[in-house]
């Protein structure tokens with residue numbers, strides 16, 4: 001394989017949702033390759049702890065992707081030498097109040113899920129993509145889900161959010177043809193993270209019971225490995241969708 005165009009020492013990556021689960025695993029994996037990682041999420045203390053353990057220079061960046069203004073001001077809030085972002089990992093997401101019949105869903109949880117998983121992802125992309133296009137260089141990885149390909153009952157809001165990510169990603173990829181910017185969607189099945197606890201507002205016992213019902217689950221590191229694989233490919237290769245499921 002010829003050398004990756006993007007995964008180089010000193011490249012800059014922004015990882016949203018780096019305070020837990022998949023995002024944290026991706027930040028660690030990038031850092032081992034010498035990538036300078038901007039670790040973004042709402043829980044700044046967790047980000048500081050992560051940055052303290054990373055091998056390459058890294059930044060803890062408090063960022064609520066559901067806050068439109070924060071997304072619009074993203075670049076201006078970063079130190080100047082961290083603004084030329086080469087790799088964007090659009091990973092932050094949740095399923096707050098989910099796994100219940102739609103008519104029992106709280107309206108504000110529904111809105112927060114869409115605001116984060118869909119609008120937040122798009123707005124973050126909107127802040128970063130113009131610079132990538134200008135430089136003719138970049139790789140965006142959107143964290144979709146197998147829930148963006150198939151539907152199940154009692155999961156409608158989250159499913160809708162991930163179908164939106166899937167549609168957005170595929171449409172935008174067509175616009176990026178020839179721009180030097182690649183766009184990959186990773187679509188994992190079940191991953192054992194803090195995702196279920198976040199859904200149930202920190203009820204870890206319930207979350208553990210939920211994961212224990214399944215025969216197998218992916219780990220955050222499994223997903224991070226897949227992300228690294230897509231970033232490692234030579235510039236003329238575009239991995240469009242990568243679906244991962246527990247075997």
Ligand SMILES: NC(=O)c1ccc[n+]([C@@H]2O[C@H](COP(=O)([O-])OP(=O)(O)OC[C@H]3O[C@@H](n4cnc5c(N)ncnc54)[C@H](OP(=O)(O)O)[C@@H]3O)[C@@H](O)[C@H]2O)c1
Pocket residue numbers: 016017018019020021022023040041042043044063064065066067091092093094116120143144145146187188189190191192193194195196198220
């Ligand atoms: N776990 C699964 O089974 C699974 C399967 C397929 C896809 N996914 C997708 O993978 C992604 C990561 O999930 P995970 O499993 O790693 O869950 P997780 O362990 O709960 O981590 C979620 C991350 O998203 C961040 N986040 C949530 N809302 C945010 C906001 N408004 N602004 C900024 N950051 C926010 C959280 O940080 P703060 O709370 O500190 O802000 C946290 O770092 C999500 O997009 C999820 O939909 C998960």
